[in-house]
Amino acid sequence: MTTITLDGYADVREAFRLRDLKQALYDEGGVVMAGCLLVLHGDDHRVRRRVENRLFRRGTFRHWERAFLHDVVRDTLAPFAAEGHADLVELGYRTIMSLTALVAGIDRPTGSAAEADALYRYAKVFSEGATLVHTTRDPDAVRAEVRAALEEFDAAFLRPSLARRRDLLARHAAGELDERDLPRDVLTGLLRHWDELDIDEEILLRECAFYLQAGSHSTADAFTHSADEFFAWVRRDPAAAEKALDDPALLQRCVHETLRLHPASPVAHRRALAPAVLRGGAEIPEGALVVLDLAAANRDPRVFERPDEFDPLREVPAGVPRWGHAFGGGMHACIGTELAGGVPESVPESDGAEQAHEQVLGTVTLMLSALLAAGARPDPQRPPQRDPHSSRDHFASYPVVFG
Numbered sequence: 001m002t003t004i005t006l007d008g009y010a011d012v013r014e015a016f017r018l019r020d021l022k023q024a025l026y027d028e029g030g031v032v033m034a035g036c037l038l039v040l041h042g043d044d045h046r047v048r049r050r051v052e053n054r055l056f057r058r059g060t061f062r063h064w065e066r067a068f069l070h071d072v073v074r075d076t077l078a079p080f081a082a083e084g085h086a087d088l089v090e091l092g093y094r095t096i097m098s099l100t101a102l103v104a105g106i107d108r109p110t111g112s113a114a115e116a117d118a119l120y121r122y123a124k125v126f127s128e129g130a131t132l133v134h135t136t137r138d139p140d141a142v143r144a145e146v147r148a149a150l151e152e153f154d155a156a157f158l159r160p161s162l163a164r165r166r167d168l169l170a171r172h173a174a175g176e177l178d179e180r181d182l183p184r185d186v187l188t189g190l191l192r193h194w195d196e197l198d199i200d201e202e203i204l205l206r207e208c209a210f211y212l213q214a215g216s217h218s219t220a221d222a223f224t225h226s227a228d229e230f231f232a233w234v235r236r237d238p239a240a241a242e243k244a245l246d247d248p249a250l251l252q253r254c255v256h257e258t259l260r261l262h263p264a265s266p267v268a269h270r271r272a273l274a275p276a277v278l279r280g281g282a283e284i285p286e287g288a289l290v291v292l293d294l295a296a297a298n299r300d301p302r303v304f305e306r307p308d309e310f311d312p313l314r315e316v317p318a319g320v321p322r323w324g325h326a327f328g329g330g331m332h333a334c335i336g337t338e339l340a341g342g343v344p345e346s347v348p349e350s351d352g353a354e355q356a357h358e359q360v361l362g363t364v365t366l367m368l369s370a371l372l373a374a375g376a377r378p379d380p381q382r383p384p385q386r387d388p389h390s391s392r393d394h395f396a397s398y399p400v401v402f403g
């Protein structure tokens with residue numbers, strides 16, 4: 001089998017947009033990924049994405065950010081800050097868990113810490129299952145753990161959430177409930193469009209499990225890396241870094257620069273359904289596995305000067321997002337980009353003009369801002385640990401102290 005690796009910014013951008021390149025990273029992770037949005041192709045993907053996109057309309061997250069995201073972040077951080085220490089990996093997951101559950105449509109009837117912890121445990125297992133291709137453990141042992149976690153998650157969370165939504169939809173159909181009283185989440189969207197989607201309850205279970213892990217793992221990872229990069233920036237250039245403490249737009253740039261340097265998905269894989277030749281001359285034969293090296297493309301010196309340097313103040317060429325390819329591109333471009341990364345006040349368009357936007361900071365910036373405001377710094381006694389079970393650039397733990 002031919003493998004073509006693309007590691008230039010322009011090649012990766014073009015490949016993301018080629019219709020004949022089909023998702024291939026999650027074949028190993030079918031136990032939790034089979035039939036999920038991220039592995040669908042062509043019309044199947046288009047129809048599912050249109051249904052799920054409705055929740056992610058521009059403006060929804062701006063409203064969430066104004067209405068309650070600050071409170072979620074502050075309330076999750078408060079007990080850790082009061083104790084004087086935290087692990088950023090745990091704190092990141094805890095904060096983001098309730099938000100991804102909200103997006104997916106998984107109710108948390110009691111809102112207790114035990115519930116959040118259970119979801120956190122499941123999300124970690126599902127995430128390991130999805131990225132089985134990168135595991136250093138016995139893949140069958142991971143699959144067995146994922147199956148057990150799916151069963152527990154189904155019984156404890158999905159079934160009650162399904163029952164509540166079916167009841168609400170029946171009352172809506174009977175004219176007893178207004179449209180605005182229906183939940184705006186992925187699960188409700190899927191139930192409302194059941195007939196056109198050609199799905200079953202197994203796929204529904206995996207789609208909710210996929211959202212739970214896709215939303216939480218990458219956000220928690222971005223949060224930990226952003227804090228790590230920020231702490232290193234403070235050590236190198238305290239005067240410059242300290243300015244970001246009072247400047248949310250600059251802090252957002254720190255997050256975007258971190259995402260460029262440490263994309264949660266360092267590679268994307270595609271299978272070529274037809275031969276293709278890229279503008280830069282790369283030839284892709286039919287059937288080839290195409291490895292899109294996002295981590296390398298995000299450090300392409302033709303696009304990012306001094307590419308290995310963390311420089312939130314850097315200039316980027318028109319049409320290039322500061323996070324490079326961290327949110328993917330083309331048909332599978334991350335549906336949660338605005339929720340996690342926000343929207344900068346102005347975005348450079350490919351024609352060089354600046355398009356003005358109403359700023360959304362995004363959850364990662366909100367989390368980093370709250371963490372720094374609480375006076376967090378790396379725990380001098382306990383250095384951060386890398387994840388020994390993954391070849392990816394993840395922290396397994398990152399202890400900090402406050403004050």
Ligand code: HEM
Nearest residue numbers: 037038215218219222264268326327328332334335336340
């Ligand atoms: C910093 C945080 C995040 C990063 C770095 C990230 C990254 C990515 C990337 C690279 C892809 C494309 C993968 C590929 O093409 O193979 C993707 C897709 C996706 N992401 Fe995210 N993501 C983040 C947060 C979120 C959040 C918060 C959600 C939802 C709550 C989410 C939901 C999804 C979904 C549903 C897809 C599949 C889209 C499709 O196939 O059409 N992500 N993400």
